[in-house]
Amino acid sequence: MPRSKAKAAVKKREPLTEPVEDYLKAIYAIGKGSGPAATNEIAQRLALAPASVSGMVRRLADQGLLAYERYHGVKLTDSGRRAALRTLRRHRVIEAYLSRALGYPWDRVHDEAERLEHAASDELIDRMAATIGEPIVDPHGAPIPTREGAVDETEYKSLAELPIGATGLVARVADEDPEMLRYLGELSIRPGTRLTVKARAPFDGPITVTVGRQQISIGPALAAHVMIAPARARPRGYR
Amino acid sequence: MPRSKAKAAVKKREPLTEPVEDYLKAIYAIGKGSGPAATNEIAQRLALAPASVSGMVRRLADQGLLAYERYHGVKLTDSGRRAALRTLRRHRVIEAYLSRALGYPWDRVHDEAERLEHAASDELIDRMAATIGEPIVDPHGAPIPTREGAVDETEYKSLAELPIGATGLVARVADEDPEMLRYLGELSIRPGTRLTVKARAPFDGPITVTVGRQQISIGPALAAHVMIAPARARPRGYR
DNA sequence: CCAAAAAGTTAGTCTAAACTAACTTTTGGC
DNA sequence: GCCAAAAGTTAGTTTAGACTAACTTTTTGG
Numbered sequence A, B: 001m002p003r004s005k006a007k008a009a010v011k012k013r014e015p016l017t018e019p020v021e022d023y024l025k026a027i028y029a030i031g032k033g034s035g036p037a038a039t040n041e042i043a044q045r046l047a048l049a050p051a052s053v054s055g056m057v058r059r060l061a062d063q064g065l066l067a068y069e070r071y072h073g074v075k076l077t078d079s080g081r082r083a084a085l086r087t088l089r090r091h092r093v094i095e096a097y098l099s100r101a102l103g104y105p106w107d108r109v110h111d112e113a114e115r116l117e118h119a120a121s122d123e124l125i126d127r128m129a130a131t132i133g134e135p136i137v138d139p140h141g142a143p144i145p146t147r148e149g150a151v152d153e154t155e156y157k158s159l160a161e162l163p164i165g166a167t168g169l170v171a172r173v174a175d176e177d178p179e180m181l182r183y184l185g186e187l188s189i190r191p192g193t194r195l196t197v198k199a200r201a202p203f204d205g206p207i208t209v210t211v212g213r214q215q216i217s218i219g220p221a222l223a224a225h226v227m228i229a230p231a232r233a234r235p236r237g238y239r
Numbered sequence C: 001c002c003a004a005a006a007a008g009t010t011a012g013t014c015t016a017a018a019c020t021a022a023c024t025t026t027t028g029g030c
Numbered sequence D: 001g002c003c004a005a006a007a008g009t010t011a012g013t014t015t016a017g018a019c020t021a022a023c024t025t026t027t028t029g030g
Helices: A018-031 A039-046 A050-062 A078-102 A109-116 A122-131 A178-186 B018-031 B039-046 B050-062 B078-102 B109-116 B122-131 B178-186
Strands: A066-068 A074-076 A167-173 A194-200 A207-211 A214-218 A226-230 B066-068 B074-076 B167-173 B194-200 B207-211 B214-218 B226-230
Touching: A018 A039, A018 A050, A018 A074, A018 A078, A039 A050, A050 A066, A050 A074, A074 A078, A078 A109, A078 A122, A078 B122, A122 B078, A122 B109, A167 A178, B018 B039, B018 B050, B018 B074, B018 B078, B039 B050, B050 B066, B050 B074, B074 B078, B078 B109, B078 B122, B167 B178
Parallel strands: none
Antiparallel strands: A066 A074, A167 A194, A167 A226, A194 A207, A207 A214, B066 B074, B167 B194, B167 B226, B194 B207, B207 B214
């Protein structure tokens, strides 16, 4: 049986296509690195039909990037996770670079990075990172995986869960919606901002916080995306 | 006949795919902007089979980007030329940026730009250009089209055509081969270098030039890619 | 000026990645 | 513990862009 098509269990280093990188990133995000991801949720994140996901997921499992059990969702294999983290590093280094070196506002870095992450070489990513001083978080406070694939997995509480009287530093904004980011920017809520919870209206009502000497009121949906590090602990460095 | 497939004569602004941008760039390069391009030559530049080019060229003509006459090659239409120049601007701005802002050596900017040019937004290109001071040539001396699509079309003589005794400045190196660029770099031959032709061996033999107080000998094939501006006229600015 | 070479085209396949429609499996509420 | 809803899958199409093989048109050199 010479030159068979070679079952391809762990094919050797063919570069991943753009859609494949997007799937892996989505699965990583859903499972927080290790958990399982449901077909429908992948489909929703990528704005695809569930049937398309079933198809792709099978191919990725054949390539050894996913562990797949029909009707029960997928998990990343080690090799899949490595690939996902590589893309995530690219994405976040690019975001940080756009922001620090090219003056991009934080609400516009995501979309640009989304396209560039597939085209940039490892050399470019490394040069960008070096040029801005090896950043460890992106402009939204998300941790940048190292070249070796290590990520800070610290989990923060959201502003929505903070008790009255608590003071903390904004560690991260867990959403990329430009409208939301622009609004938070106007309120001076961004990584590094110190704030104190003054009041919480009942029935899931608005949360009142002080930022500097300003007092502002934030809806719970928004607050859920603002991740807070306890005041003394101080979150990972940004600039 | 409601909702017909719409002959699509001049379809409205769907963004061009990566292969389409590559075809237009190749056709522009072959025809120097306005001349005709032969199917085989396009195929060779893009490393594709001629049959693939026939197919694509027909689609591009349908979209109004090319004027195509079967068996007689293609020309860019105005809209095709505009698209080609837009891609060319992106490519060269990226090259210049990689070189000046990120310390890329000139032999490695081309390949990186080749991929990034399809992914970068207009905003990114403009920010890059602004950050390095609106460059007008790339690291090889090639002119960067303006945002409006104007290009400097000055034609230079190659070093291979220069008479003995002539002095000039290197305006441009008309090749992207990394090996060649690295070799020229070692000889200090790059845009801006002043040199003087001292001798030319007969029968297409090597050309002897002085660069600074060094004397070097260059084969005619290489010399043909080194484009020279007459000493006094001085070529377009590089850094 | 005409025949062989060169250039170009058509026809038919292939692949990745999407889709819709129809079917199957799992889950969760009573 | 059953059955409807939710979740997931299969089957069959579609699209862009590539390919090879076979054919046609143009060019060129004797």
